[in-house]
Amino acid sequence: MKHSLVVNDKNYSVEADSDTPLLWVLRDHLQLNGTKFGCGEGLCGACTVLIDGNPVRSCSYPISSLKDQSVITIEGVDPEHPVVQAWKEIDVPQCGYCQSGQILSAVDLLDKTSNPTDEDVQSAMRNICRCGTYPEIKKAVELSTE
Ligand code: FES
The missing domain is CATH 1.10.150.120 ([2Fe-2S]-binding domain)
Known part of the structure; x- marks a missing residue:
């Protein structure tokens, strides 16, 4: 299934199963490898990204749950922040x-x-x-x- 998403202010369209965790869409489809896999169970926080400004554990967030929200990964954080x-x-x-x-x-x-x-x-x-x-x-x- 095709999914549209906005990551670091860029629009993307990816083909992935609806239950694919956002983490793997970021890493495998968009090559944004700064977001890490740790526990895969929403416990460690290595996979944290911001969705509409809120921290979310992307290993436990299915791509189909994204609805016109904006994702920020470490690659999207201003180095001067x-x-x-x-x-x-x-x-x-x-x-x-x-x-x-x-x-x-x-x-x-x-x-x-x-x-x-x-x-x-x-x-x-x-x-x-x-x-x-x-x-x-x-x-x-x-x-x-x-
Ligand atoms: Fe540990 Fe996501 S990989 S919380």
């Missing part, structure tokens, strides 16, 4: 695998709350990082708000 700049300055990534999802979660948080409290950061930044970069992630989020 304060979150990206802070991530570089703090040098957050270790292996880097989960970081696109972490950055998109932080972008969402900062878009919605310009001055997040510790509780806001804790509740928004729930993606798993196997390297344990949580202290650096917290510092980078704080730096993004300055």
Whole structure:
């Protein structure tokens, strides 16, 4: 079945089964490989993208659920965005695998709350990082708000 979608402000049309997770459409059909596969069960957050400005775990989001919504992946985040700049300055990534999802979660948080409290950061930044970069992630989020 054909599906139309808007990703990073570009229009695409892809042929895929309706239950194909958005993650695999992004990676296999659109070659947007910055979005990662971790658990495949909606738990780890490595596959986080923004759909109409809200963080969504794309491994568990069937392509047929997209209805004229706009998808933003890590490739669509402005390199000058304060979150990206802070991530570089703090040098957050270790292996880097989960970081696109972490950055998109932080972008969402900062878009919605310009001055997040510790509780806001804790509740928004729930993606798993196997390297344990949580202290650096917290510092980078704080730096993004300055
Ligand atoms: Fe989607 Fe883990 S790969 S939440």
